[in-house]
Amino acid sequence: MYIISNLVKNTIPNYLSSLPIPDTFGGWFQLGVRDWIALLPPTIAVGGISYVSYQTIKKSREAGQINPSIRKDINKVVDFIDIEDITEKAVLCRCWRSKNWPYCDGAHGLLNKITGDNTGPVVVRHKEKETK
Ligand code: FES
Secondary structure, eight states: OHHHHHHHIHHHHHHHHSSSOOSSTTGGGOOOHHHHHHHHHHHHHHHHHHHHHHHHHHHHHHHOOSSSSSSTTTTTOOOOOOGGSSEEEEEEOOSSSSTTBBOOOSTHHHHHHHHOOOOEEEEEEEEHHHHH
């Protein structure tokens, strides 16, 4: 524990205070080659940490999305199906994996097998037409 405590309380602050960071904007133009070389490691460290953080946040955000591929170029996927166009029934996808969106093509079966989920389509039907 002493090593971490000493690192946080002494080593890192001493290292940061020794960096040739100018007090004014114009001071950046007066830095020498040695100064710029001294600034490289912390710049690379901050850039690397920022990049890894960005990638981690991006991946976790994508992992929370239900729609992996359907019309990702638009803000919201909305479909209209006129009830008059449904002859007997319409089987609509709820798993967002159908290649025939918004209709179910059975892709939920593979998704359920992989994830252990139980997702299935919603079936919209005409009761009157179906019973006739
Ligand atoms: S393919 Fe998505 S619910 Fe069937």
